[in-house]
Amino acid sequence: MKKTTTPHIVPIDQYKRTKIIASVGPATDSYEQIRALIKAGANGLRLNFSHGTHDERKRQIKWIRDASKELDKPVAIIQDLQGPKIRLGDFEGTITVESGQSFRLQYGADYDKTGIIPIQYDLSKKMKRGERLYLFDGRVQMTITSIKDGVIHAQAENDGYLLKRKGINIPDTDLGGDVITEKDKADLAFGSTQDIDFVAQSFVQTADDLRAMRQLMRSLNMDARLIVKFETRSAVEHMDAIVREADMVMVARGDLAFETRPESVPIVQRQLVGLGRKYARPTIIATQMLASMTESPEPTRAEVSDVATAVIIGADCVMLSDETNVGK
Incomplete structure (x- = not known):
């Protein structure tokens, strides 16, 4: 491959094409809308299990698979568990x-x-x-x-x-307790019947939380890959061990900003992408990538720069949340 360099930044010949994950929600709750997301370039679709029923999710999973087959484009299905939110x-x-x-x-x-x-x-x-x-x-x-x-x-x-x-x-308060809730267990049992590709675990504190989730997934005979969502101060403090234990890493910048501080998020983002590359764990940058497009047809200059930065530092995926979940 011919080496291409962005002046004053970094060589980018070592980066493969960054993937796009889109969230499915009220604004995209139809076969036509899901098909449009895949046709527009979505490589993965996220189902947020904080909301909705299993019947609704089952219908959406069928739509995703039908549209993927129709368009002859493979699409990963991500089950995003609520956790102790x-x-x-x-x-x-x-x-x-x-x-x-x-x-x-x-x-x-x-x-x-x-x-x-x-x-x-x-x-x-x-x-x-x-x-x-x-x-x-x-x-x-x-x-x-x-x-x-x-x-x-x-x-x-x-x-x-x-x-x-x-x-x-509640950034000043440590709730303690098990991060795998009864709702998560019920949702995961449902996911095990749907041949989900990825499970995203929320509000992880330590690597032990991931090990507990893997044990639960094994008991359900699930072979899905496990994504860790970095959303807590404790997870940041234990990031090396957590990244090594996970299959993929998501920088969930929304909750992370409240649990730490907004100004620390860019630093943590770069650290996690670096660890992902070190341990061969793909990384996802999420939250407010193109937030203004929830209402506007065009992104802001700052959002364009944010997405470009994610690509340049080596993120494997960028994820859209409200933009495709409730956006106009």
């Missing part, structure tokens, strides 16, 4: 948030009757005054002012709004 509970419509406003949050609360924001995990037993809550993927930040009788009292630090079942990040 903490989420808001159910409520109607949106909750408007204003900076300085006080809120109450409680496990299993009924918002319509009590005005208390429901959450799907009892954080009152784990958190304490002064610790931070990032709600709705960081769109709203709150600080705990007190906890009493299982109710968390918190003050909003910025304006925003909340929607049901959106994620909560």
Whole structure:
């Protein structure tokens, strides 16, 4: 191959063509849309098991395989497990948030009757005054002012709004416990009947979490490859051992930014790509690659540069999330 060099950066003749992973969601929940994703160049399709039913996923898997066969293009199917992700509970419509406003949050609360924001995990037993809550993927930040009788009292630090079942990040709090939830076990059992190609494990803390997942997959006779998602501070601290234990590595920059700091993400991204190359583990760069295209037909200049950087540093795949999940 003729050597090609980008001036002042790096030789790129050693890099193969970077693959594209797209997420399937409400905006692409049809055979026609899935076929369009594959035709446009998707090499893998991600199914987010934080949402949806097994019947819905079974239908989507059939569409993927049918479209792949029709287009004569092989496409990997990725089962992305929810893991111990903490989420808001159910409520109607949106909750408007204003900076300085006080809120109450409680496990299993009924918002319509009590005005208390429901959450799907009892954080009152784990958190304490002064610790931070990032709600709705960081769109709203709150600080705990007190906890009493299982109710968390918190003050909003910025304006925003909340929607049901959106994620909560707690960067100051260590929940401990098993990262493989009962929901993950049920979803994995379903995946074992669908001949899934890859399983993505969420919120991994140490290499032992991957070993436990492999043992569970073996008990289900699954031969899928295991992707580790780097989303926690603990995973970053144990990155060498975790990368060696995994089959593939995903830099899940959304949750990672809240668990560490946004300014540390580019450094961690480069470190993980480097370890992936060292141990021959393919790497995926994910989250906000082309986030503006959720609404706009064109990416920003910064997003184009971000994607180019991922390719130049040697990432094997880039992944689209909301862009194809809920984008217009």
